[in-house]
Amino acid sequence: MKINQFANQLIPGCQPLTELAHLRLLATDELETCQPKELWQRLLWRVDCNGTTDAQHELRLHDYLATPSMALDEWLANDQPITDEIFARVALQLLDFEPALDFSLADPLTDAQGMNLQLPTYELWNQAAVARGFYQLLLTRTKHGQTWLDYLTGQGLLTWTYQLPAKQKPLLVNGQPIACFDPHQFIYEVVYVEMDHDTDFDGQADLIKVEIMRPADSNHGLKVPTVFTASPYNQGTNDRWGEIITHDVNQPLTHLAPDHQASQETKFTNPQRCQAVTGHAQVATETFSNTPGYTLNNYLAPRGYAIVYAAGIGTKDSDGLQTCGSPEQTESMKVVVEWLHGIRHAYTDRTSGITIKASWCNGNVAMTGRSYLGTLSTAVATTGVPGLKAIISEAAISSWYDYYRENGLVMAPMGFQGEDADVLAAETFSRTKRPADYQRITAINQKYLAQMTKAQDRASGQYNDFWRQRDYLPHVKQIKCDVMMVHGLNDWNVKPSNVKHLYDRLQSLPGDHKLILHQGEHIYINAFPSLDFSEMVNLWLAQKLWEVDNHADQLLPNLIVQDNVKAQTWTAYDHWNAPAHQVALGEEIIQFSDRQPETQYQQWCKDPGQWAKALLGQTNRFSYSIPLTALQSDYYQGTPHLSLTVQSSLDHGMISAYLVDRGAERRLTISPTMIERQGIQLGYHWQTDDLRDFKLQAQPSDYKMISFGHANLQNPHDPEFAIDLAAQQWVTVEFDLQPIFHHLANHHHLELVIFGTDYQMSLRGNENITYQVDLSKSSLTLPF
């Protein structure tokens, strides 16, 4: 087991002693009046939250071993001095690591080092050393994916802080707010923010429902910052409607006529009228009980951050239509930030015209969330809206073209064949959950959706106005807030190109930009014992939102990457990109046929995983594999690029490539494994999270696909400009593969696999096409 803590770097001068005193763990005179061992015992008694009597505290110490054979209470009574080893042995037990399983009682110091734990060592364990060492231990992670302080907080250590005057909060430890806000006293409110557009054609500016959970202290003179999650899913989804309109992908690619023009999407108008203001309320009059939460937000809530959710246009209790990533959807989230920042109206309800201010907010807002939620964080950031100080965008789309299309091809996120912008719009249009409201809007929504289906243009797969409206990349230069990005290197849903494009553009902008690349798929990373992501966020947001001078921008690495060979290994880097090297692919002209026997085709359509196994696991006639055994680098980092000179036997075609790591190995699982259900206490009698992490596979696998790319032969250089194409015409197609940050294990090699139809992602018409590739006029460019 390895613990990687990046947010725990600050142990300067007197701070530990002052903060222990603030935590009521150390009295001012104790450094003078107590012997070191007595002080240690007092500290240990004070953090024993479950016992209240001396007998109970005493017995607790009787449960720990100070030496391999002597209990801590007995050892504390003898006259032996504290040593690094004694302290480490007890420390590991306090952190819930188990003797024999997690560390050896004989040599705890070495084992702690092996676990990557920074335990205190001192020449002389005097009183100050004991206090500092204890403080350092409070900031160290237990086996359960939390610092010891947070673990003790879950046992009730900090309940006394709930009663402190609001203005003394938040209490900070090591630059981070601690859980000193009573979650049982949270205030739950709903307000409606008015935006500038009318997206449901009723003549009225759209109202957006906002759900707020904030500490009671924010009613008593403490202005708190806000963490806002924009989630179109939050008011419910229409999974069945989505299934019904999912597109059939078992159809051929077609020749694109040079004069092809996609249909324009519906334009929205400015509203004829806004709500007339009739008065002002000091307190909200609508409440809510539960909303689907993000556990990171639940972790932050008792640390004093107000937590806000909005689902935006086209959702239950809001106005408007679902536009799937359009500027209007972005606006519907931006206006929430504006209200929190004090520069926009909100109302207590949808009809009365009574306004209400976010007077409890300090005006500083961060946005959080994964996938669509992270996407909208990015989108709102590109508006440069005042008040938005930071975003944590996880697995976020930076251009919807990169989500549903690729180089002139319709290309589904893996696992979601047939999904498109219109399907996602239908799935998230939760006004269905209010039957009469839905009845009134049905015809308008159907008409809008039908137009969206045309404008997204599945017939051509070209980059067009529809996708330009949903491309945030041209607006990245307007980003004014700090940005923390998180993305999975195995995320084939929102593919890594999305974060790479954003990351690259941010490099030339001022501001604090962080990126964490993990080895998972489309997941959250805030429940791993091996990485202190929650603490990093708490530290970082303390700087951005509470304006604490904690140097988070400098302390946290700009890039952290999880190693794909070694488990639980997270490493700081300066840059993603390495120099490009061009790799020759061969001298021959190769060919393969895309056509499959009908039963094979049907089977693979039903179970595309079988196709992937046939592609990579065995010799076949529908692909060509090039082992890149001459390459010698251990690390490949950046965006591979492919230049292929190809011809199709028909007047249209697609060329696809997988980059594969070959070599028998117990690789990391790409989905985290459950370690302890509800194992993480996010506060005292508050929400929980399931502790989980990546593990090495039980059985070795022979290969792993690490990157891919696909291109339409009619889009050799640009997804927006198609060339005409004749059957058997040679064309040189240039395209990027998905960016990588890959550790190639010993005795492994990379392999490039070239083929046509991708059963997991592309259209699959089983056409009788033969592809030829002239390898002498083709090359792969790899970054290392």
Next chain:
Amino acid sequence: MKINQFANQLIPGCQPLTELAHLRLLATDELETCQPKELWQRLLWRVDCNGTTDAQHELRLHDYLATPSMALDEWLANDQPITDEIFARVALQLLDFEPALDFSLADPLTDAQGMNLQLPTYELWNQAAVARGFYQLLLTRTKHGQTWLDYLTGQGLLTWTYQLPAKQKPLLVNGQPIACFDPHQFIYEVVYVEMDHDTDFDGQADLIKVEIMRPADSNHGLKVPTVFTASPYNQGTNDRWGEIITHDVNQPLTHLAPDHQASQETKFTNPQRCQAVTGHAQVATETFSNTPGYTLNNYLAPRGYAIVYAAGIGTKDSDGLQTCGSPEQTESMKVVVEWLHGIRHAYTDRTSGITIKASWCNGNVAMTGRSYLGTLSTAVATTGVPGLKAIISEAAISSWYDYYRENGLVMAPMGFQGEDADVLAAETFSRTKRPADYQRITAINQKYLAQMTKAQDRASGQYNDFWRQRDYLPHVKQIKCDVMMVHGLNDWNVKPSNVKHLYDRLQSLPGDHKLILHQGEHIYINAFPSLDFSEMVNLWLAQKLWEVDNHADQLLPNLIVQDNVKAQTWTAYDHWNAPAHQVALGEEIIQFSDRQPETQYQQWCKDPGQWAKALLGQTNRFSYSIPLTALQSDYYQGTPHLSLTVQSSLDHGMISAYLVDRGAERRLTISPTMIERQGIQLGYHWQTDDLRDFKLQAQPSDYKMISFGHANLQNPHDPEFAIDLAAQQWVTVEFDLQPIFHHLANHHHLELVIFGTDYQMSLRGNENITYQVDLSKSSLTLPF
């Protein structure tokens, strides 16, 4: 979608109106002063928990459709009378069923019937009808697996009840306590109960740690009943230690010598001394923050039940060793009941000798839990301990021989090859979590475990003294409490024979005995939209523990069985057992060889699922299949019995049989599918549960194994008495297969598959044995 409510049968006379008044939903004069439509509107406004202003309430009604095209608020303002159809249409929306998806707006009455919902109908919808209809709706289940009342409770409807004087509680609706106890005010306490035995040989009577969560009202004059879950897992588990000592099953069965005698297990002695009482405390001095909970308990907690957990001997913070089902483990749980009932000492801590009483308890206790937890409920019930009024034993073991052995064979629970009593003891011995305590007890525990390994006698698989000590069936006649059993017909971990043996014996005893058979594996059933299990439990426990005169014993069916053909169909029956019919198997002598090629053997050992596919999915040489196509019954219910005349080519052998349902069908999944994560609110801002249910498989399957049995040829009649056996000696072996309650779909037939080694459950030595079966001297007895 089908909803099955068994606990919602009581709508007599004035009760609905009185209870609506108690719920503060109806004022005394409103039946006289309001028109029916006005009354309906008032009731709807009052349950709108999120809005506080008229405008908000009004808007909420504007969201429902009264007719297919008119909103409820508009319709309420016109002069049309309420009809069954109007009420049903609105009711279905209030219950969150969706128009078009779940029901048609045009004909809500027919669709409600199809969903099995009992919606109110009246000749004349006068004021009383509106009130009664509304009351009935409160008791009807929403789409989200809860009654509408419980759903509204999750939104805050009942927070005002928290302030009621303790003695007015619990508030009852339809004979069930409602959630009127504030979960944020729960008291969390730890005490230590002293038992009569000393199981860790320290001379001292063992102390057992007890964790209590109870409403604050129980400190203010209200005596509450207790729901107690005895869980050896609750203080942590040693999964790694368990793995290490898991037995190797890849070894041959051996010939059992007629004079074989198993080793005796270690006997415990009476303690030399008990704790000396030094004083008495009114309040506990130790607390706890979190303990792994059962969501059914969390549902019951805000309804006024104290919730208690204990892990028993050999667990963290308790004394003793892990004995895996022995009478001493039962005693360690029985003493908790005795303390709750006021007839045994407990202490505030482990050393001070200060006693504490459960003065807050009304002396009535029920035990709950699944698997080992349910097992201990059954075990404690067989002691006849005073105070234990009821148990809800889910997927419980009734004899540990039936868990780890079968008819003279070592037979693992499916999925747990190599596990045995000693492995489970090691896994649950959580004194490891207190390193110094573990250090002090390690040698004693190792010695005890080693003796257990001998006494359980994997070499023979015979029923012996060890297993007799862990067989609760001979003691069933001492059960004095009422019993509710729950078991999965596809539970191949704790197999259905366990519940069948208990059920059969209970039939001749007085008392209230209920059984629910579901189509799942080893699971909990309290989160299905299709079954009101939580409400059944609440109703039943109200009678047993609160002593409410609600006729729960008569209202709830004695036997409820989930249909295996139709989804979401739960049916009441009177008896499990049907008459036995003997079925001839053929005239030939058949033979098959148990030996597999080495690579095949290795592969199947690694992945026994592949072996099961080979056994049932294709023709093979290691089994013999007999299609029972002549059978004509639709339902088979009871215990199949097999009589096989067999010989082995060696002087030992095992014979196995699977009963299979053949026929292509989209069968029910045996694991529930997630419907809505955290979709069930168990109270207001309290714990949640994930909504899930069984669904029909997406793709048809050709067959399904529905029962099985295995026997050692040396135990033809009795697992306790082995015969000598020579190679090629004919022997007639008699054994039961697992009990069934099976609906055979149209055009399906049953099939009996006979074979030797069961790679999923038995030892597997890949011996060169040929088995012969004389079908003319064999028969299958089936109940139908």
